[in-house]
Amino acid sequence: MIQQLQTTILGREYTLELSGTLTGYWLVFLRLLVGWWFLHEGLNKYVAPGRFRAGWFLEKTGTVVSPVLNAFAGGATEAAIELVVPAGEVLIGLGLILGVLTRTAAFFGAFMLFFFYFGSEHWRRGLVNGELMGLVLFVTIIVFGAGRVWGVDAYLETTDLVGNWPWLRYLLG
Incomplete structure (x- = not known):
């Protein structure tokens, strides 16, 4: 059985032929795997002994994004980052696991991993590492609209709200 996955990327409609349900199962598996990874990382920052500190990352120098990161180091902005990162990881994880938005x-997961990848010294030892692989997985989830396979987004896209405002599909799927 041949299935089609229809998606819109940057205003252009794409239809991909998928062979059987194996592709759909694979997208669900990737979405759940990455969702669990981020949910676990976010919750771990709340439960692990010691408080999550963003200073070690924001105060780095010599990386591609250190000028941007250094602007957030110290004071209220650093305290805000220490709240936003774990909360963001939990929300990203839940969104992917449930297939919502x-x-x-x-x-936002790709956005975070962009800064983790380019703000880290790990890439100096090689271009391919865990942060890059995570970034690739997030981009794959975005491109294929993985929330449309066994996700709440599949239902939300059939509602009148999304029918009246089709641009909402960019947030879903």
Whole structure:
């Protein structure tokens, strides 16, 4: 059985032929796997002994994004980052696991991993590492609209709200 996955990327409609249900199962598996990864990382920052501190990351120098990160180091902005990162990881994880606002959650996950990848010294030892692989997984979830397979987004896209405002599909799926 041949299935089709229809998605819109940057205003252009794409239809992908998927062979059987294996592709759909794979997208659900990737979405759940990445969702659990981020949910676990976010919850771990709340339960692990010692408080999550963002200073070690924000105060780095010599990386591609250190000028941006350094602007948030110290004071109230650093305290805000220490709240936003774990909360963001939990929300991204829940969004992916439930398939709710999947593209939005994956976008913010990719945004975070962009800074983790380019703000880390790990890439100096090689370009391919865990942060890059996570970034690739988030982009895959965005491109394929993985929330449309066994996710709440599949239902939300059939509602009148999304029918009246089709641009909402960019946030879903």
